[in-house]
Amino acid sequence: MAPHPQESDALRGSIDLLVLKALALEPMHGWGIGLRIQQISRGRLEVNQGSLYPALQRLEHRGWVESDWQSTENNRRARYYSLTKLGRKALGEEVDKWKRFAATMAIVLES
Amino acid sequence: MSRFKGLVARARSVFGARSSEQRMEEEFEFHVEMETRRLVDREGLSPREARRRALVSFGGLDTHREEMRDGRGARWLDDTFVDLRHALRSMRRSPGFAIAVALTLGVGIGVNGIVFGAVDSLLFRPIPAHDPSRLVALFNVDARSKQPFSMGYEDYVDFRDKSGAFDGLAAMTDSPLNLAVPWSSGAADMVWGSLVTENYFAVLGMRPTVGRFFTAADAPQGANPFAVLSYDCWQARFAGDSSVIGKTIRLNGTGFTVVAVAPLGFKGLRTFGFWPEIFVPIGMHNVAIPGSTHLLEGRGGGALMVVGRMRAGMDRPRTEAASVGFAAQLASAFPATNATASALIIPAAAGFDNPAYVKPRVLFLSSALGVFASLVTMMIICANLANLQLARLAARLHEIAIRLSLGCSRERLARQMLVESSVVALPGVAIAFAMLRLSGPVEALMVPHLQFRVGFGTTTNDRIVFFTGAIAVLAVTLFGLIPAIRASSARSLSGLIGSPRTAPGRSSRLRAVLVVGQLALSVMLLVGATLFVRSLLLERATDVGFDPRNRALFSTNVGLQGYDEARGRRYYDDVLARVRALPDVANATWGFPVPFDTYGRGVALYVDGVSTSSKDGTFAAQTSTVAEDFIGALGFRLEAGREFTVNDSAAAPRVMLVSRRFASQVWPGKNPIGQRVRRGGASGPEVTVIGVVGDATFASLGQSSAAHVYLPVRQSYRDWETLIVHTRGDALSMIPRLRTVIAAADPALPLFGVTTMDEAVSSGFSTSRTAASIAGFFGGLALLISSVGLYAVVATGVSERTREIGVRVALGSTPGEVMRFVMRGGARLGLVGLMIGLGGAAIVARLMSALLYGLSAADPITFALVPVVLAVIVFVATFIPARRAVKLDPVAALRSD
Numbered sequence A: 001m002a003p004h005p006q007e008s009d010a011l012r013g014s015i016d017l018l019v020l021k022a023l024a025l026e027p028m029h030g031w032g033i034g035l036r037i038q039q040i041s042r043g044r045l046e047v048n049q050g051s052l053y054p055a056l057q058r059l060e061h062r063g064w065v066e067s068d069w070q071s072t073e074n075n076r077r078a079r080y081y082s083l084t085k086l087g088r089k090a091l092g093e094e095v096d097k098w099k100r101f102a103a104t105m106a107i108v109l110e111s
Numbered sequence B: 001m002s003r004f005k006g007l008v009a010r011a012r013s014v015f016g017a018r019s020s021e022q023r024m025e026e027e028f029e030f031h032v033e034m035e036t037r038r039l040v041d042r043e044g045l046s047p048r049e050a051r052r053r054a055l056v057s058f059g060g061l062d063t064h065r066e067e068m069r070d071g072r073g074a075r076w077l078d079d080t081f082v083d084l085r086h087a088l089r090s091m092r093r094s095p096g097f098a099i100a101v102a103l104t105l106g107v108g109i110g111v112n113g114i115v116f117g118a119v120d121s122l123l124f125r126p127i128p129a130h131d132p133s134r135l136v137a138l139f140n141v142d143a144r145s146k147q148p149f150s151m152g153y154e155d156y157v158d159f160r161d162k163s164g165a166f167d168g169l170a171a172m173t174d175s176p177l178n179l180a181v182p183w184s185s186g187a188a189d190m191v192w193g194s195l196v197t198e199n200y201f202a203v204l205g206m207r208p209t210v211g212r213f214f215t216a217a218d219a220p221q222g223a224n225p226f227a228v229l230s231y232d233c234w235q236a237r238f239a240g241d242s243s244v245i246g247k248t249i250r251l252n253g254t255g256f257t258v259v260a261v262a263p264l265g266f267k268g269l270r271t272f273g274f275w276p277e278i279f280v281p282i283g284m285h286n287v288a289i290p291g292s293t294h295l296l297e298g299r300g301g302g303a304l305m306v307v308g309r310m311r312a313g314m315d316r317p318r319t320e321a322a323s324v325g326f327a328a329q330l331a332s333a334f335p336a337t338n339a340t341a342s343a344l345i346i347p348a349a350a351g352f353d354n355p356a357y358v359k360p361r362v363l364f365l366s367s368a369l370g371v372f373a374s375l376v377t378m379m380i381i382c383a384n385l386a387n388l389q390l391a392r393l394a395a396r397l398h399e400i401a402i403r404l405s406l407g408c409s410r411e412r413l414a415r416q417m418l419v420e421s422s423v424v425a426l427p428g429v430a431i432a433f434a435m436l437r438l439s440g441p442v443e444a445l446m447v448p449h450l451q452f453r454v455g456f457g458t459t460t461n462d463r464i465v466f467f468t469g470a471i472a473v474l475a476v477t478l479f480g481l482i483p484a485i486r487a488s489s490a491r492s493l494s495g496l497i498g499s500p501r502t503a504p505g506r507s508s509r510l511r512a513v514l515v516v517g518q519l520a521l522s523v524m525l526l527v528g529a530t531l532f533v534r535s536l537l538l539e540r541a542t543d544v545g546f547d548p549r550n551r552a553l554f555s556t557n558v559g560l561q562g563y564d565e566a567r568g569r570r571y572y573d574d575v576l577a578r579v580r581a582l583p584d585v586a587n588a589t590w591g592f593p594v595p596f597d598t599y600g601r602g603v604a605l606y607v608d609g610v611s612t613s614s615k616d617g618t619f620a621a622q623t624s625t626v627a628e629d630f631i632g633a634l635g636f637r638l639e640a641g642r643e644f645t646v647n648d649s650a651a652a653p654r655v656m657l658v659s660r661r662f663a664s665q666v667w668p669g670k671n672p673i674g675q676r677v678r679r680g681g682a683s684g685p686e687v688t689v690i691g692v693v694g695d696a697t698f699a700s701l702g703q704s705s706a707a708h709v710y711l712p713v714r715q716s717y718r719d720w721e722t723l724i725v726h727t728r729g730d731a732l733s734m735i736p737r738l739r740t741v742i743a744a745a746d747p748a749l750p751l752f753g754v755t756t757m758d759e760a761v762s763s764g765f766s767t768s769r770t771a772a773s774i775a776g777f778f779g780g781l782a783l784l785i786s787s788v789g790l791y792a793v794v795a796t797g798v799s800e801r802t803r804e805i806g807v808r809v810a811l812g813s814t815p816g817e818v819m820r821f822v823m824r825g826g827a828r829l830g831l832v833g834l835m836i837g838l839g840g841a842a843i844v845a846r847l848m849s850a851l852l853y854g855l856s857a858a859d860p861i862t863f864a865l866v867p868v869v870l871a872v873i874v875f876v877a878t879f880i881p882a883r884r885a886v887k888l889d890p891v892a893a894l895r896s897d
Helices: A009-023 A030-040 A049-062 A085-110 B002-015 B017-043 B047-058 B061-072 B074-093 B095-123 B153-162 B200-204 B231-238 B282-288 B316-333 B360-394 B397-405 B410-436 B439-446 B462-488 B506-541 B565-580 B630-634 B660-666 B731-743 B757-764 B766-800 B802-810 B815-847 B860-886 B890-895
Strands: A065-071 A077-083 B135-142 B166-180 B189-196 B226-229 B248-251 B254-261 B278-281 B305-310 B341-347 B551-557 B585-592 B602-606 B618-626 B638-641 B655-659 B676-679 B686-693 B708-712 B720-727 B752-756
Touching: A009 A030, A009 A049, A009 A065, A009 A077, A009 A085, A030 A049, A030 A077, A030 B017, A049 A065, A049 B017, A049 B047, A049 B061, A077 A085, A077 B017, B017 B047, B017 B061, B047 B061, B074 B095, B074 B410, B095 B360, B095 B410, B095 B439, B095 B462, B095 B766, B135 B316, B153 B166, B153 B305, B153 B316, B166 B200, B166 B278, B166 B282, B189 B282, B200 B305, B226 B231, B254 B282, B278 B282, B316 B341, B360 B410, B360 B462, B360 B506, B360 B766, B397 B410, B410 B462, B506 B766, B506 B815, B506 B860, B551 B731, B551 B757, B565 B585, B565 B720, B565 B731, B585 B630, B602 B708, B618 B660, B630 B720, B655 B660, B660 B686, B660 B708, B686 B708, B720 B731, B731 B752, B731 B757, B752 B757, B757 B766, B766 B802, B766 B815, B766 B860, B802 B815, B815 B860
Parallel strands: B189 B278, B226 B254, B618 B708, B655 B686
Antiparallel strands: A065 A077, B135 B305, B135 B341, B166 B189, B166 B248, B166 B305, B226 B278, B248 B254, B551 B720, B551 B752, B585 B618, B585 B720, B602 B618, B602 B676, B638 B686, B655 B708, B676 B686
């Protein structure tokens, strides 16, 4: 999938959710987040990597993630993102919401 | 907390736009590098191929960048910069438009500011005193005629000490003072002074700028020679030097110690009066006003203005009731003097200008009218400019439609229009604020130039700057909002196709009516201005009856200085001898008043056997007291007889000269030489006419040559005279040297009104000149505004009828025909405006005919000239859009819908 700037809200929401989920484990830089999403989805979800960054910015403005600059294991400067308390709470709520949504969609589509 | 952090992050990203941009690039680069390395490591790609693949999977870099910037809110700033650049570019492309907007808007706002400034200082003239709203003026008022009059000293003292209505009550009276500054080389001068009771500054609750005001404790009898300077006086005459405190200046020849400087902006308590420069204790009245021995006596009316502070807890009606009650007590205690003297209380801010004459309501009404008129002007200007913007916008509707179709938001469009309008308006706002600085000179132009300063004292205070700023914001918003609303409600391309846009709508009819009204008004103003200017030119060209060239004038008031008659005569002779001895001086004499002086003096004359309609059988004539040789020195014409010589002294028989007009009024057809008249009445001293002087103009505005008589100063002594020096060369350049020579006769005696006769004549015309320049200014302004309006209407018409014009051209109309078609509409508006305007102007001209000199109200030159000027303006305003219509490509024009 290749999210366009004017992607639908559903898609945008799903990227946010994936990012939050990927960050739930540990703080991570943007590239790592993309890699992790790929790994968790066993390669089935490959987000357009660049579109992660606007999503991260959005989440940061919402106060769900925060970022600071740290050194990587290879001594490169990178921006690390981590979940805030608010973000962790939001992740739980968003997951519930998504599950309800998915279940509803399933009922509708299978009827 | 985190929400707050989010806000902080957002704010930081807007203000730190540059560094967040750098961080974004760094982050992207890091990502691509990591991905490249992964691809090299995992899939064994060459570094170059790996980087290419990494970039591909990252997706469009620019898209992501844009999205990030949007998210940061930087988009808004970027857009605004784009709009600004665009606006500046389009301003460069159409400088005429930019200049028209800047000028009309600037002048419109500026005039509003100046008018408000004048009203502000007139109505809200702040007395820099403590709680000025508690200050009131106390007048006596005649119980029957309700005529207010000023108070006697003894009544004042009783009101102060016994009425119980005031927390403090002070009194004052004004007088000119001869000022000399012993330690300064600056020349002595006559200044306006105020004699005040010792508690004056205490009652006002005023703080001195420097020094300490005199108080009642300082001078129980009020007889200490102390002086307080006004702030303006301190700045102008003492360079704002604080060391003046404690020094001694000379007033009317007596030493006074300077004790304090009054606060900035304190110009005395009268709005329409001279501004006092020096305040002295009223106990010094014998020095300040020579001969005023009874100033501190008397009841039932006197020379004192009284100002008081209302007692705490009392409002104005209660204070007045208490004062009226106390006046009644005085009336029963002193029936001989106070029987009909009641009391009147008026707010001090408005009170001291003859309370019966200038009612605050009238002032308020005329001020409101002035503000209203200038605001209406402003509205018309805004309407015109909005029209102009709309006309320009109409040409861009197509572009706007395309942008709307491509997804440009309406809000964004409106914002762009607003930015464009603001940029175009900005120079106008700058002009407006620059104009505020003109309020001083404008006031100087309108207020007569007298020996003592008068005026509104218009200054640029915070209130005025705030008001002008508010008007500017309002104007720019009005001017920018209409196109912005229009642009944002424009139809997108699909809506535009097939829309009927050929019929001029209701709004364009309204615009036409507005323009006709403006044109009519400017015609009226132009006719008025032209009449004034022509009248002024005719006035200047008339013979004033004497030769004003190469004559220097110096006035002096020896009476103030305490000279008695003998000393005054010695002084007059001494000065004449010194000045006449100079090689460059052709002649010199004393005379007062001289032509074009601010002052006039009348005399009643009785002639045996000649009857008049007046009660005592006398003739009224203007008079001047002059020294010998005045005919030559003043450049008059001697038509018959002889003029005065030194031999016409106090001991010799009384003689006089009369003007030609006086002679022909009193002795028509007879020889006036040798006729006798009596001064003052039938029993007055007899005077023989020895000569006839050609009629000379003493005042301006065609009040030429009233009947005038000349008396020798040697026979009728005056303590206020003007020295006239007829120089061989340019008088102006000789003034400094002459001043030194005259001052040598008595260095402490001020010379004032120092000027040349040419200057005096010229300022004598200042009233007409002011009228002409004000009418000219507003006529020009109205013309500018209405030409902008006309242009806007015609230009809008052209863009609204683009299709129609295209059809005409396609059907074979020649450029000339198209031009005529477009210009006909504008010309029709111009013609209607001209007709209405000329009709109105004929009425206005009749009303102002009394002000015109040597000119009929139906002056053919004026009424021929104004239509020509208007025709030129109408032509230019319609020609420009018409030429654009001709240049329209018929195919493009048809396609434009």
